[in-house]
Every structure is written in structure tokens, then in C-alpha cells.
Amino acid sequence: MHVKRLPSDVIIVIMQYLAARDLAALSETCTYIYDLVNEFGWSLHARQNSPRSFSLSKSLMTWAPYAQVRYHTITDRNWAKPRFVARPLARKWMGKLQPSLAINRSRLLVGAGNTIYSYAFTSSKAGDAPGMFFEGAFTTSQRLQAHRDITSMACVQDGGRDQTLFVGFVDGALERVTLPLSEPRLRDQPLHIDPSYRQRNYFHGDDTVESVSSAGNYTLSLSSGGIAVFMNLSSTEYIPEFLDLGWRGWSTYLSARSSTPYAVFGTSSVNPLSVHDIRASGLSPSPSAILASGTADGRPKQSAVYGIAGAPPSSPWGHSDQIIVSGWYDSLVHVHDLRSSRRAYSADPCCPAPLLPVLSVYDPWLPEPNYSVSCGGGSSSYIAAGTAQHSAVALWDVRKPSAGWSVHAPGNDRSPVYSVVLESSRLFGATQSRPFVLDFGSDVKEDTYPSLKLNHRDEASEGLKERDKTGIGFYVTRYDHSR
Structure with a gap:
């Protein structure tokens, strides 16, 4: 027929x-x-088959369906090769900083020292790679003071303006900041954020705010002293809820997509990864799940979890918010499925038996702690981990995790990769020296990213080398994990 x-x-x-x-x-x-x-x-x-991507969203809304499919198909092929353009987004900062990244549909924000750098996403026509430009720098203090350095950031909903975020500081301050984008300024000169654009709180006393997360109307912060502060921003006067975890705090993650939202905490302890449900009454004081490392017959050991992420809705695990990915001190990245029944030994009858990971991966050539993790990439199948040495980012395709690989950031310095954000076609990261991007998409041109204006002498001092005369990409070192 x-x-x-x-x-x-x-x-x-x-x-x-x-x-x-x-x-x-x-x-x-x-x-x-x-x-x-x-x-x-x-x-x-x-x-x-539309993978999550903040930086592409403005362009994809204007592209015809065929152009969207073409872009994602080429991106998936480039991830499989792998083939990408590596590029720093800025020249080296002064000193060695510990930056943090935050992202929304309009911009990428980089917090380093006392400054928030804003990179705005642009809308492009089909056939051109969606671009970004340097929007400006905004300082949170009038002079450089180590105790006023930014430690963590998270964007929050603000009616579509995409200018509001919560910022944590070394001195324990947690601020709600609205970037003064409408204020007159010179793009090359930082603009100090006036107190009228900020709301400062010292919920954590003088303990460093190690992590800030947001999801939906929820915001969560965690201090080095192990004090968590949870806020529901749906009301005009949000009331903070406090939870003492009793251990040194490192990282947080929020999920608001589930019928029962939850918060995840990473600490330094025998059970360093725990899940707490978010109920109508607030954050549950007792964990609903403890996520373990190791085998079913193994005893728990002291460790730490520095980075936590969830799987994107279009990942191979399906549209589920029950997947939790975490980066550990012992160089492992664990994937836990809250639906799994695999449990570890528990000597405490009052606590739930620890849930074992369904997948564990690591870089065999760089047994270092993982400072940050993120999920996305080609077919939403990749895990990225920012490691503690040599500006290396490790990547694994969960469909074939034994074929992982790592790449050093442009400049190849000895810094950790403190923060990573993995989207469908882009990986954004930040070392102690500068932010960078790995672009796996198509049609990348010289004007896709901010110009660095480097001459040969600058390239030597910055530790950079252009791949060709176009100035689009820079040489980086990549290696496979297979022995």
C-alpha cells in the first residue's frame, strides 16, 4: 500500500x-x-526534544522548528565526537578568586571578589549561533575586602525582569540584590550597587555563606557552620526558617517540580548528603532520605559533598525530579535515584537506611575532589564536574559512562573549577582567573562572544593561544578517561 x-x-x-x-x-x-x-x-x-537552555531561549523562540531541530542535531553530534569551541569570556582577574555562577533566561552572572559581572544573551536569526555580550560590572562594596567577597549566588523570580538574585558573602551576609541595569554607567567601569537595590540579612551570623539555591518561590542558603535558612518568597514578607544540620556545611540543591518538593544538603560528615522534604508547614527538620556512597555491605565513612545538581527534564532518566547528582571529596560523582530500593547498612534504627547510588563515575587520571556539578549537554545525557586541580572539567555521558573525558579550561592554570553550568550546547565555568565557555553548537563566529582584544604579548601573559586567525577558539588540552 x-x-x-x-x-x-x-x-x-x-x-x-x-x-x-x-x-x-x-x-x-x-x-x-x-x-x-x-x-x-x-x-x-x-x-x-527541546533540551533546557537559558542562553538559547531567546533565539529558539524566534526560530522555525526545522532550524531548532537542525541546531540540536548538530550539537548532539558535536558532543559525541567531541568537538567544541573553547573560549575565555574575560581576561584574567587581579588575584586568585573563588567565583560563583548564576544563570537565568536573560543573562549569565559571574560573582568574583566584590564584583558581579553580567553577560547578556542575545537573540539571533536561524543559522547564527546565539550570542552574548558583556553587559557591565557591579560592585557590592566600595573597596576590596576579603570578608566581603562573594561566595555563592542564585537567581530568583522577579516578574520576568531577570535582574534579581540572592548573594552570599564570606562575612555571613545574605543579600537580595537587584542589578541596577537602568542606571547610567560606562560599560568598562564597574558601578557600585546602591543600598536601595539591596536587602541585607545576617541570618547566618558571621559564618560564611557557602551555598545559595533557588527553585520556584523557594530560596535556600547554607553556612559553613551548618545552619540552613529556608524561605518561601511567594509572600511579600517572607519569614526565614532555620535548620541546624550539626555538621560543616558546603552545598545545597532545591527541587520544586515534585508533588513533594525537597531540599538537599551537602556537608562534611559520616552521612554527608541528605534530603529534607518541603511541606506546607515548611522545611522538614528530619531527613526523608540519606544518600550514601559505597557498597551495600560497606560502613559509612567520613566524607564531604561540595556540589549537587538535578537531572534536566529531557534526560535519559526521563522527566523525573527524583535524580540527584553530587560531587564528593573522594573524587567520585554519584547519581542517586530516590525511587531506587538499593540500601546500605544502617546501625541507627531512628534514621532511614542510606540509599546507594545507581551510578558512580570518576576521572582516573585526576583523583581530586569535585567542587561543582551540573547536568545537560548533548541529548541532556551528560554530567559535568568541576575538579579541584588544573582547571579541569570532567564529563560523562550517562548512556556510556565508561567513556568519560576531561578538558582543561582555556589558560590551563592550576586552579579549581569552582562553578559549572551545563546547558544543551554550552558549558559555562569559572576558575580562579576568569570565566570561560565550551560551545558545542554550530555556526559560532568571532562576534558570538565578547571580544578579548588580545595581542601576542597578551596571549602569553594570559596563558592563551588562539587556534587560528579568526580568534574564535583557543587551544585546550583534552584527554580520555580510559586507561
Whole structure:
């Protein structure tokens, strides 16, 4: 029977289950099918296979479905090779800093020292890589003081303006900051953020705020002393809730997508990773799950968790918020599934038996702590971990985790990668020297990213070397994990 004799709605249903390559082949069978694929096939595929990406969102909203599918297909192929453009987003900062990244649909924010650097995302036409430009620098103190350095940041909802974030500091301050983007300023000169744009709180006393997370209307912070502060921002006057974890605090993660939202805490302890439910009454004081490392017959050992992330909705694990990815002191990255039944030994009948990881990966050539983790990449299948040495980022495809690889950031200094944000086609990271990007997308040009204005002498002092005369990408060192 000729395909034309099939009802069009049957063909459209079949299209929902086809990969991009199969859709392209189907469209070449005849004019009738070509028109159906153009009208329905590409839009169905784009809607069902749209990976999360803040930096691409403005462009993707204006692109035709075919252009979206083309971009994501090329991106997935580049991840598989792997092939990417490595580029610093700025020249070296003065001194050695411990930066933090935050991202929303409009901009990437880099907090380093007492300064927040803003990079705005642009909308581009199909066939051009979505770009970004340096929007400006904003200082949180009038002079450089180590106790006023930024330690963590998280963007929060502000009615679509994308200018508001919570910022943690070394001195224990937690500030709600609105960037004064409308204030007149010179782009090359930092602008001090006036107190009218800030709301400062000392919920954590003088303990360093190690982590700030946000999801939906929730915000969570954790101090080095192990004090967590949870806030529901849906009310005009939000009231902080305090939870003493009793251990040295490092990291947090919030999930608001579940029917029962939850918070995850990373500490230095025998059980360094715990999950607490968020109920109508607030944050549960007792953990609903303890996430362990090791084997089922092993005893828990003292460790620390420095980075926590969730899986994107389009990941191979499915649209589930029950996946938790964590970076540990002992160089391992663990993946826990809250639906799993694999449990470790527990000597405490009052606490839930620790949940064992469903996947564990590591870089065998760099047995260092993992300071940050993020998930995304090609087909939303990758885990990225910022390691503690040599500006290395380790990456694993969860569909074939034994084939992991690592790459050193542009400049290849000895710094940790303190923060990473992994999207569909881009990995943003920050070392002690500067922020950087690895772009796996197509059509990257010289003006896709901010100009560095480097001459040969500058390249030597910055530790950089351009790959070619276009100035688009820079040399980096990449190596496979297989021995």
C-alpha cells in the first residue's frame, strides 16, 4: 500500500516516534510527505526534544522548528565526537578568586571578589549561533575586602525582569540584590550597587555563606557552620526558617517540580548528603532520605559533598525530579535515584537506611575532589564536574559512562573549577582567573562572544593561544578517561 493511502493523522502519529534523521529521510519520499513533515513533523520533534537552555531561549523562540531541530542535531553530534569551541569570556582577574555562577533566561552572572559581572544573551536569526555580550560590572562594596567577597549566588523570580538574585558573602551576609541595569554607567567601569537595590540579612551570623539555591518561590542558603535558612518568597514578607544540620556545611540543591518538593544538603560528615522534604508547614527538620556512597555491605565513612545538581527534564532518566547528582571529596560523582530500593547498612534504627547510588563515575587520571556539578549537554545525557586541580572539567555521558573525558579550561592554570553550568550546547565555568565557555553548537563566529582584544604579548601573559586567525577558539588540552 502506498503511503499516500494512509490517513494524514496516522502519519503524524508515526512522526512523533521518529528521530531527526528518520524525519529527514521520510520527507524525501514524496511531495505529500515532505509537506506533512514540514508542517507537523519538525514542530512535533522540536516540542518533544527541546533540551533546557537559558542562553538559547531567546533565539529558539524566534526560530522555525526545522532550524531548532537542525541546531540540536548538530550539537548532539558535536558532543559525541567531541568537538567544541573553547573560549575565555574575560581576561584574567587581579588575584586568585573563588567565583560563583548564576544563570537565568536573560543573562549569565559571574560573582568574583566584590564584583558581579553580567553577560547578556542575545537573540539571533536561524543559522547564527546565539550570542552574548558583556553587559557591565557591579560592585557590592566600595573597596576590596576579603570578608566581603562573594561566595555563592542564585537567581530568583522577579516578574520576568531577570535582574534579581540572592548573594552570599564570606562575612555571613545574605543579600537580595537587584542589578541596577537602568542606571547610567560606562560599560568598562564597574558601578557600585546602591543600598536601595539591596536587602541585607545576617541570618547566618558571621559564618560564611557557602551555598545559595533557588527553585520556584523557594530560596535556600547554607553556612559553613551548618545552619540552613529556608524561605518561601511567594509572600511579600517572607519569614526565614532555620535548620541546624550539626555538621560543616558546603552545598545545597532545591527541587520544586515534585508533588513533594525537597531540599538537599551537602556537608562534611559520616552521612554527608541528605534530603529534607518541603511541606506546607515548611522545611522538614528530619531527613526523608540519606544518600550514601559505597557498597551495600560497606560502613559509612567520613566524607564531604561540595556540589549537587538535578537531572534536566529531557534526560535519559526521563522527566523525573527524583535524580540527584553530587560531587564528593573522594573524587567520585554519584547519581542517586530516590525511587531506587538499593540500601546500605544502617546501625541507627531512628534514621532511614542510606540509599546507594545507581551510578558512580570518576576521572582516573585526576583523583581530586569535585567542587561543582551540573547536568545537560548533548541529548541532556551528560554530567559535568568541576575538579579541584588544573582547571579541569570532567564529563560523562550517562548512556556510556565508561567513556568519560576531561578538558582543561582555556589558560590551563592550576586552579579549581569552582562553578559549572551545563546547558544543551554550552558549558559555562569559572576558575580562579576568569570565566570561560565550551560551545558545542554550530555556526559560532568571532562576534558570538565578547571580544578579548588580545595581542601576542597578551596571549602569553594570559596563558592563551588562539587556534587560528579568526580568534574564535583557543587551544585546550583534552584527554580520555580510559586507561
